[in-house]
Amino acid sequence: xxxxxxxxIDDSMFSVAMLxxxxxxxxxxxxxxxxxxxxxxxxxxxxxxxxxxxxxxxxGADGLEVTKAIHIMxxxxxxxxxxxMMDDEIVKKAKKVNVSGYVQKPVDAEELALIINRVMxxxxxxxxLEEIYYTVVKxxxxxxxNKFFKAVPTFGDENNSNNEQVSHGISVVMxxxxxxxxxxxxxxxxxTVTNIAVKLLGREPKNTQEMINILxxxxxxxxxxxxxxxxxxxxxxxxxxxxxxxxxxxxxIISKSDLDTITxxxxxxxxxxxxxxxxxxxxxxxxxxSI
Amino acid sequence: xxxxxxxxxxDSVLTVxxxxxxxxxxxxxxxxxxxxxxxxGIIVILGLIGDIRGNVIYGITEExxxxxxxxxxxxxxxxxxxxxxxxxxxxxxxxxxANASTEFAGVGxxxxxxxxxxxxxxxxxxxxxxxxxxxxxxVNGQTFEINLxxxxxx
Numbered sequence: 001x002x003x004x005x006x007x008x009i010d011d012s013m014f015s016v017a018m019l020x021x022x023x024x025x026x027x028x029x030x031x032x033x034x035x036x037x038x039x040x041x042x043x044x045x046x047x048x049x050x051x052x053x054x055x056x057x058x059x060g061a062d063g064l065e066v067t068k069a070i071h072i073m074x075x076x077x078x079x080x081x082x083x084x085m086m087d088d089e090i091v092k093k094a095k096k097v098n099v100s101g102y103v104q105k106p107v108d109a110e111e112l113a114l115i116i117n118r119v120m121x122x123x124x125x126x127x128x129l130e131e132i133y134y135t136v137v138k139x140x141x142x143x144x145x146n147k148f149f150k151a152v153p154t155f156g157d158e159n160n161s162n163n164e165q166v167s168h169g170i171s172v173v174m175x176x177x178x179x180x181x182x183x184x185x186x187x188x189x190x191x192t193v194t195n196i197a198v199k200l201l202g203r204e205p206k207n208t209q210e211m212i213n214i215l216x217x218x219x220x221x222x223x224x225x226x227x228x229x230x231x232x233x234x235x236x237x238x239x240x241x242x243x244x245x246x247x248x249x250x251x252x253i254i255s256k257s258d259l260d261t262i263t264x265x266x267x268x269x270x271x272x273x274x275x276x277x278x279x280x281x282x283x284x285x286x287x288x289x290s291i
Numbered sequence: 292x293x294x295x296x297x298x299x300x301x302d303s304v305l306t307v308x309x310x311x312x313x314x315x316x317x318x319x320x321x322x323x324x325x326x327x328x329x330x331x332g333i334i335v336i337l338g339l340i341g342d343i344r345g346n347v348i349y350g351i352t353e354e355x356x357x358x359x360x361x362x363x364x365x366x367x368x369x370x371x372x373x374x375x376x377x378x379x380x381x382x383x384x385x386x387x388x389a390n391a392s393t394e395f396a397g398v399g400x401x402x403x404x405x406x407x408x409x410x411x412x413x414x415x416x417x418x419x420x421x422x423x424x425x426x427x428x429x430v431n432g433q434t435f436e437i438n439l440x441x442x443x444x445x
Contacts, residue, residue: 018416021298048378064410068361094357116420123375164374167414171410173336173408174338174408175336175337175338175339175340175346175404175405175406175408176405177338177340177341177403177404177405178403178404179402181403181405181406181407182406183338183405183406186410200372200399209417210357212417215438216419229414240340240403241338242338242340242344242345242346242405243344243345243346243419243420243440243442244336244419245336245346245348245416245417245418245440246416247330247334247414247415247416247417248408248414248415248417249330249412249413249415250412250413250414251412251413251414252410252411252412252413252414253375253410253411253412254408254410255377255381255409255410255411256374256377256382257406257408257409258378258382258406260405279406283408
């Protein structure tokens with residue numbers, strides 16, 4: 001794991017000194033400290049820490065307000081609250097403002113180090129997934145098409161927008177679970193599925209069910225292989241794919257999703273276009289406390 | 292299907308909706324049907340993986356969903372089933388399924404759930420399993436369907 005750079009935010013000089021010493025002894029790099037909102041923003045802007053420890057009660061803005069302000073400036077900075085106050089209500093509020101972990105004072109050095117390491121490991125793993133998942137999806141879809149049809153698709157530009165999409169007629173939806181949750185959607189037209197079916201069966205499909213079965217099977221293989229390959233790259237991911245549900249009809253809109261990363265593109269195949277949309281969400285696993 | 296797979300979903304609706312401020316809830320019919328579902332306007336699909344492998348497919352009319360979303364959004368008027376209302380209903384299905392999975396864990400059935408995918412329009416859904424168990428809940432006088440498509444009990 002890379003060296004974690006930390007800024008300590010606390011209005012008590014004693015706490016700043018103690019936490020800085022503790023964190024340095026645990027192998028972290030303490031870049032500096034701040035004791036109010038203005039100093040915290042200045043420190044994040046100039047020192048660019050990976051993580052800040054945050055006191056809850058400070059004069060002026062409290063820890064939650066400072067967290068919000070920091071995330072407006074840089075949403076990637078992780079916040080671990082270190083506070084003597086800790087009850088259900090305040091923990092709930094902290095989660096709402098995207099605090100990553102919560103440690104109660106008096107602080108146990110090893111416990112604080114463990115929580116910071118977990119938060120940073122989660123972040124690195126999610127970043128790793130973000131960097132590779134769509135390449136892997138394209139590789140496995142290419143491989144699946146190559147094995148079935150001896151012809152490979154070409155992919156258009158990747159799009160990361162999370163807008164609602166109008167289906168081209170038939171969609172296969174598969175949920176994903178594991179370290180991070182998500183879903184994969186293959187969307188195409190009835191004509192494309194008919195062309196695929198003709199190639200595989202050597203005749204026109206008898207009915208919609210037959211078309212659905214063929215598309216579901218191809219999507220299931222591509223999605224299953226994608227998760228297996230991602231798991232091989234990092235076994236901590238532990239991704240698994242749910243069975244496919246197929247939706248089809250005259251008007252079908254796939255709504256915007258609550259996902260933290262989403263990528264889609266158009267695969268041009270010998271049978272027509274296939275749209276592949278994949279997304280993941282950071283899980284509850286990222287939340288770490290000493291409770 | 293064994294009752295033990297149905298009860299957590301019924302209990303989940305009876306627990307979660309009152310917490311959100313919806314109290315007019317009754318249990319309707321529970322029946323088995325084939326894999327093809329005509330959607331009532333809105334469906335939300337969540338994958339189930341673990342000791343059970345399958346999907347839960349919530350089927351809701353726009354009127355029912357808008358009514359629930361309005362209560363979830365502190366009485367906000369929902370003139371159309373817009374992005375905000377869609378997000379509220381996605382979150383509701385997430386809560387319902389997570390709550391059911393907690394009850395499952397209590398009886399030794401461990402299930403992980405995927406993120407929800409919400410779809411609207413005029414369309415059909417084909418479940419992955421041959422048979423689907425439909426649990427009808429009547430919420431504010433409107434049908435709220437929970438369709439359980441279980442492929443495999445591991």
